[in-house]
Amino acid sequence: MDDRLQNAPVGVLVASLDGTLTALNEVAQSLVDLTDDATGSPLAEIFPRSVEDSLLVAFEGDSVTETSFQEYYPELERWLDISVAATDEDVTIYLQDVTQQKRYEQSIEQLRTERKRTAVIEDVLSEILAELVGATSREEIAETICRSLGDADIYEFAWVGEREIGSDDLVIHAVGGDADETFVAIRDALDDDTARTLEERAVKSGHLQSAQPLADNPRVPESVWTAGFADGVQSALAIPLVYGSNVHGVVGVYAAGTEAFSDRERTTFKTLGEVAGFAVTAARNRNLLLSDTVAELTFEVGDSSFLSQLSQSLDSTVLLEGMVPHGDDALLCFVSVEDTDVEAVEDAAAGIEEIVDTRTVRESESGGTVELTIQGSTPLLAISSLGGTVRRANFESGTGQIVVELPPDGDVRRIADTVSRDYDMEFVAKEERERSVTTAREFRDALNDRLTERQRTVLQTAYLADYFESPRGSNAEEVAASLNITGSTLLHHLRAGQRKLLDAYLDEAPHPSEEH
Structure with a gap:
């Protein structure tokens, strides 16, 4: 050379x-x-x-x-x-x-591919989210998800499952795309007690589960990744349908590439799971709202409930007056206690894990009302997440009873079994009752009967004077001057009238201190 x-x-x-x-x-x-x-x-x-x-x-x-x-x-x-x-x-x-050059070219190509995939994914998910807004049933929600994901070129198939009544087993609700042998293997694995699919793990944990590639993940049953290899399916993502602390079901998405789901895609799919979980809950609540009949379920509550513990610690009767969701996994519970100093509630609550804060709302010689901030998984939050409404709840000396209102459809048994399985509660009775249909005119007439003439006058004047607007068109002194009354008198009538309006809206009995 x-x-x-x-x-x-x-x-x-x-x-x-x-x-x-x-x-x-x-x-x-x-x-x-x-x-x-x-x-x-x-x-x-x-x-x-x-x-x-x-x-x-x-x-x-x-x-x-x-x-x-x-x-x-x-x-x-x-x-x-x-x-x-x-x-x-x-x-x-x-x-x-030319290794560095090829790696640079591959990085550029990967970014281009991810950008194209992201655009497709965003279009698909936008379509799904838009349709979920108007969905009226779990079946419609499942079919919407499977149809959109199954038709997308970047995925092979998708399926939606829901918890079976009385267990953690999954029931298949819908499937879309070219499922072939891989889906058959998944279906068989769901019936096999010795195997656990990604979807079952997602429902159990409430978190996304992924396998990329299928064959390298020990959590994927051998029968599933073997069938996936034959079908050209190499990646999977299981997305739980979550609302609050409740997991309604799961979406399984399968793709051909060995790294089909980037971090950004997984984040987007997590959002899909949360929106779909909310849509399921909204559909159930809509059914309850529009139903002509309702089912009332009565549960006996054991001593592990935070309200049972509170009543036992106080050796008193504790009544749940109402509750308001407060974030994803928290509730504001308003409880009344009898024959107990409300200051004792704070001391008793300090030893109960679920109660993170207390505040006295009203105090009287015989007891009072206390606001409790509840954090974590509780039957009250679970019932709300499942589309039910707690109508009554009373606890005494460590035990209690909760009455739940539900739409009279297939969810009744499901919710009863779910709550009984997951919490220290026993389903003891069910009763169906007709709902009275009230027209807008009848509602106004009923309010007129509740309000005094002075309360109606004060409310109407304040409303027309834009007192309730933000910013206000008139302040309390200006409205009071128009009616030739003092500001304190105006506020007294406003509070009394507003209380009666809220009583009618929230279906509560009139407060005894505001009957006049």
């Missing part, structure tokens, strides 16, 4: 026409991990192998084929750019390391 080739900035190999190495420079030695001792050996024995083996192919046939190519060599962990130039006497092979 002449000095010009020996000192070239690229790797140079010289071989005979039959493929025997005759010379190489130092750059070539470094690139392909060879030494001077390699000379005299066939290239087929000493040159690293690639998938295509294009260099060795060039020496096949009656003559050497001049060619240029780029290939990855796993043994070297490098991409090499190779050019083959032949003469009548020998063959010169030029080598150049």
Whole structure:
């Protein structure tokens, strides 16, 4: 090899026409991990192998084929750019390391692909979220999700399951896309007590579960990843349908690539699970609101409930007056206590894990009302998440009873079994009752009967004077001056009138202190 080739900035190999190495420079030695001792050996024995083996192919046939190519060599962990130039006497092979360039190109291509996938995903999820807003049933929600995800080119198939009545087993509600044998394997695994699918793990934990690729994840049943390999399915994502602390069901999404779900996609799918969980709850609440009949379920509550513990600690009767959701997994519960100093409630609540704060609302000689901030999983929050309404709840000396109102459909048994299974509660009775239908005129007439003439006058004047607007068009002093009454009298009548309006809206009995 002449000095010009020996000192070239690229790797140079010289071989005979039959493929025997005759010379190489130092750059070539470094690139392909060879030494001077390699000379005299066939290239087929000493040159690293690639998938295509294009260099060795060039020496096949009656003559050497001049060619240029780029290939990855796993043994070297490098991409090499190779050019083959032949003469009548020998063959010169030029080598150049292009690993950094290929990695840069791959990164650019990966970003382009992710950008395209993100655009598709956002379009699909936007379509799903738009349709979920108007969904009126669990079945419609499941079909919407499966249809949209199953029709998307970037996914193979999707399915939606829901917890079976009385257990953590999953019942399939809908499936979309080309499921083939993989879905059959998933369905069989759901019935196999010795295997646990990603979807079952997602429902159990309430968190996303992923497997990329399926075959490398020990949590995926062998039958599922084997079927996936045959179908070309290599990635899976299980998204729980969550609302508050309750998991309604799960969405399983399956794709062809080994890394089909990026961090950004998983975050987006988590949002889908939360919105779908909210939609399920909203559909149940809508059914309760529009139903002509309701089912009342009565549960006996054991001593593990925070209200049972509170009544036992106080040795008093505790009544739940109402509750308001406060964030994803918290409630504001308003309870009244009898024959107990309300200050004792704070001391008793300090030893109960679920109660994180207390505040006295009203105090009297015989007891009072206290606001409790409840954090974590409780039957009250679960009932609300499942579409039920707690109508009455009373506790005494460590035990209690809760009456829940539900729409009279298939959810009644499901919710009863779910609450009984997950909490220290026993379902003891069910009663269906007709709901009276009240027209807007009848509602106004009923309010007129409750309000005194002075309360109606004060409310109407304040309303027309934009007292209730923000910012206010008139303040309390200005409205009071219009009625020739004092500001304190105005506020007294406003509070009394507003209380009666809220009593009518929230279906509560009139407060005894505001009957006049």
